[in-house]
Every structure is written in C-alpha cells, then in structure tokens.
Amino acid sequence: MSGLTARVLDLDPAGTTERIVAELRTIVSKTLRRRGAVIGISGGIDSSVTCALCARAFGPERVLGVLAPESDSGVETMRLSLAAVDAFEVPHVVETITPILEAVRCYERRDEAVRELVPAFTSGWKLKVVLPDVVGNDQYRVLSLVVESPEGRQERHRLTAEQSLAIVAATNFKQRTRKMIEYYHADRLNYAVAGTPNRLEYDQGFFVKNGDGAADVKPIAHLYKSQVYLLAEYLGVPEEIRLRPPTTDTYSLPQSQEEFFFSLPYETLDLCLFAHNHGLPAEVVADAVQLSIVDVERVFRDIEQKRRTTRTLHLSSRLVEPVEEIDLSGD
Amino acid sequence: MEAEVRRFLATNFFLGDDAGSLSGTASLVEAGIIDSTGILEVIGWLEDAYGIHVADSELLPENLESIDNIVRFVERKRAA
Numbered sequence: 535m536s537g538l539t540a541r542v543l544d545l546d547p548a549g550t551t552e553r554i555v556a557e558l559r560t561i562v563s564k565t566l567r568r569r570g571a572v573i574g575i576s577g578g579i580d581s582s583v584t585c586a587l588c589a590r591a592f593g594p595e596r597v598l599g600v601l602a603p604e605s606d607s608g609v610e611t612m613r614l615s616l617a618a619v620d621a622f623e624v625p626h627v628v629e630t631i632t633p634i635l636e637a638v639r640c641y642e643r644r645d646e647a648v649r650e651l652v653p654a655f656t657s658g659w660k661l662k663v664v665l666p667d668v669v670g671n672d673q674y675r676v677l678s679l680v681v682e683s684p685e686g687r688q689e690r691h692r693l694t695a696e697q698s699l700a701i702v703a704a705t706n707f708k709q710r711t712r713k714m715i716e717y718y719h720a721d722r723l724n725y726a727v728a729g730t731p732n733r734l735e736y737d738q739g740f741f742v743k744n745g746d747g748a749a750d751v752k753p754i755a756h757l758y759k760s761q762v763y764l765l766a767e768y769l770g771v772p773e774e775i776r777l778r779p780p781t782t783d784t785y786s787l788p789q790s791q792e793e794f795f796f797s798l799p800y801e802t803l804d805l806c807l808f809a810h811n812h813g814l815p816a817e818v819v820a821d822a823v824q825l826s827i828v829d830v831e832r833v834f835r836d837i838e839q840k841r842r843t844t845r846t847l848h849l850s851s852r853l854v855e856p857v858e859e860i861d862l863s864g865d
Numbered sequence: 866m867e868a869e870v871r872r873f874l875a876t877n878f879f880l881g882d883d884a885g886s887l888s889g890t891a892s893l894v895e896a897g898i899i900d901s902t903g904i905l906e907v908i909g910w911l912e913d914a915y916g917i918h919v920a921d922s923e924l925l926p927e928n929l930e931s932i933d934n935i936v937r938f939v940e941r942k943r944a945a
Contacts, residue, residue, distance in 0.1 A: 666921075672925050672926055672927075673921065673922070673924050673925060674901060674904045674924045674925070674926075674929065675901055676901050676902075676904055676905050676924060677901070678921075692921055693905065694905060694909050695902050695903075695905035695906040695909055696909075698902060698905060699902060839894065839900075842897050842900070843900040843901065
C-alpha cells in the first residue's frame with residue numbers, strides 16, 4: 535500500500551451517528567435497563583460529541599451533563615462546558631469538587647511529593663508532569679516534574695519512582711471523584727454513565743482505572759480522534775470547542791495531552807496507530823506523517839509499550855475460582 | 866554484579882525463580898518485566914547501590930534494556 539493519507543480515517547458522519555445512536559439505545563435500554571445517560575462534561579471534544587450522541591439517542595431531557603471543576607481547572611473549562619450542554623439543550627449540574635479533594639488531601643498529598651524535589655513549592659507555585667519526546671529520541675519515557683514559581687521561573691526535575699507514583703496517585707483522586715459524582719446522579723435518575731474515551735485513549739490506556747475509565751457504555755471508544763473531530767462538526771459541536779487543543783486539564787500549569795502521555799499531535803498518532811493496526815510498514819507511514827522511518831518505528835514501539843503497560847487497566851476483577859452461576863457471556 | 870542485578874529484579878518485580886533463568890540479553894521492557902516506573906526504580910537502585918549518577922541523556926535501551934546492558938553501563942560509569 536502506498537500513498538497513505540489522513541483520508542483513510544474519513545467516515546460517513548450521518549451513517550456513523552445513526553449506528554452509534556441505535557447501539558446506544560439498545561445497550562442502555564435492553565442490556566443496562568436504564569432510561570437515559572449521565573456524562574461528565576469537560577469542555578473538550580470527546581465529552582461534547584458523547585453528549586450530542588446521547589441527546590440524539592435518548593432526547594436531551596433524558597441526558598444529564600455533570601460539570602465538575604476544581605481549583606486546577608483551566609479558565610476556559612467552565613465556559614466551554616456550558617457551551618457544550620447548551621448546544622444540545624442538555625440539562626446540567628455544576629458540582630465543584632475542590633472541597634472533596636481537599637477533604638481527601640488530594641492537593642496536600644501531591645504537594646508533599648513535589649516538595650521532596652522542590653522544598654520551596656507552596657500554594658503560589660504551579661506544576662505539571664511531562665514526558666520526553668518520542669521523535670528523534672530513544673530515551674525511556676519517564677515522567678519529569680515541571681514547576682513554576684510565582685515569579686514565572688520554571689524548573690524541571692526527573693522524578694523518582696516513589697515521587698512519580700505519589701503525584702499520579704494523588705491526582706487520580708480528581709478523575710475518581712468526578713466518576714463518583716456521575717454515578718450518584720446516574721443512580722438517582724436511573725440513568726447509565728456514558729464514558730468519553732476515544733480510540734487513542736482507550737487503546738493506549740490514557741485513563742484512570744475506576745476514574746474516567748469507568749462507565750456503563752463508551753460510545754466513541756472505537757473512533758480515532760480525527761474521526762471524533764469529523765463527527766463533532768457534523769453534530770454541531772461549537773467551533774470554540776473544536777478549536778481547543780486537547781488538554782488534560784488536571785495540573786495547575788497548562789498541560790497538553792502530548793506532553794503528558796501521547797508525545798505526538800493526535801493527527802500524527804491517529805495515522806501511526808491506524809497503520810500499525812493494519813500491519814502497514816513504517817516506510818508507508820513516514821511520508822504521510824512527515825517523520826523519518828526510524829521515528830515511525832519508535833512510535834510503533836511506543837504504541838506497543840503503552841498497550842503492555844496499561845493492559846491491566848482494562849481488566850475486571852480477577853477471581854481465584856469461577857462463580858459459574860454468574861454468567862455474563864450473553865451481555 | 867550481575868547476581869546483584871538479578872537479585873534486585875527478582876525481589877522488586879515478582880520474578881521469583883525466573884530471575885535466574887532470564888537471559889542476560891532479554892529486553893526487560895519487551896518481556897513486560899519493567900515499565901517506565903520500573904525504569905525509575907532501577908535507576909534509583911543503581912544510583913544508591915553503586916554511587917553513580919544517571920543523567921536523563923543516559924536513560925537509553927543500550928544502557929538499561931537488559932541485565933547485560935545494565936552491568937556494562939554501571940561498570941563503564943564506575944570506571945569513568
């Protein structure tokens with residue numbers, strides 16, 4: 535195969551929407567026996583598209599958007615989240631989770647780990663964690679801490695294993711708290727929780743187990759990110775959301791999804807993942823993504839490495855012995 | 866030193882008896898024995914146990930991918 539282009543990810547947005555909406559209705563009403571959907575709204579493209587699809591499937595009055603900002607959320611988050619629910623006339627609740635996070639000492643635990651490296655780190659400072667580039671570089675992809683003082687001076691430090699785990703573990707309170715709130719509303723309304731991962735996130739394990747990885751149904755998990763954007767345009771997701779660069783919106787310093795996890799722009803990674811999934815060699819992909827063959831091979835290795843590392847995030851609880859009376863094979 | 870590396874891997878990465886039979890050239894990452902956090906653990910242990918400093922630019926497969934590579938890397942660092 536030669537001449538690979540982004541066109542391989544083209545889809546028929548009307549047909550795709552129709553299929554997802556039909557499946558959503560079947561899964562939610564027949565398998566889950568629920569009468570609507572709760573969605574965590576972040577102001578990003580994935581939750582906006584999921585919101586639009588659920589509104590089409592169940593009617594907007596049977597969808598609830600949960601906006602759950604906290605003190606590290608970006609300044610645009612609330613406005614864009616409201617734009618998303620308003621665009622599809624979906625009711626919403628705002629659940630500010632900062633008090634819960636303070637009560638479980640999310641910020642305090644995280645900052646204790648940060649202060650092992652930067653003793654001066656206090657409330658006026660900001661932080662994020664970042665990975666090295668995958669392009670042009672065989673370096674292992676271990677997390678570093680970036681802090682910024684109130685005067686705007688930035689420092690970068692490599693984390694130890696313990697510090698890295700401590701910071702990520704504390705930060706994961708955010709995704710898990712949001713999911714707890716979503717399930718509260720789902721239980722109250724007899725709705726299902728719709729998760730928002732796209733294919734890149736689902737395949738590469740870019741989610742928190744029992745946090746944003748938890749859901750009753752994941753309507754766009756089979757779609758490459760580029761396809762989510764195509765669907766967003768068709769569904770009428772507001773342009774300002776479609777133009778927002780993908781962000782983790784998790785740390786106090788602005789942090790792109792590239793620097794925290796993916797290392798490449800989504801358009802590039804989509805094509806590399808597509809090619810890898812279809813057994814296309816690196817030389818076929820290199821021109822299309824404007825990387826060297828060596829770099830595409832690095833990306834392929836990184837895709838496999840992430841799958842290995844995050845495989846357990848997909849596993850449900852393992853049993854020591856089967857409980858044969860509980861048969862889920864028909865679901 | 867190879868025995869110490871094998872003992873560290875066996876103790877910290879649930880290798881048990883397999884640590885002894887692991888090929889010195891096998892990729893620890895591709896075999897699923899260590900991941901990116903595991904790399905950080907190995908680095909931390911090497912720095913403590915052998916009094917070396919591992920720079921970011923040295924976090925490469927040629928230095929840390931296998932037991933043989935780790936042993937050669939530490940010997941090189943200590944001789945420098």
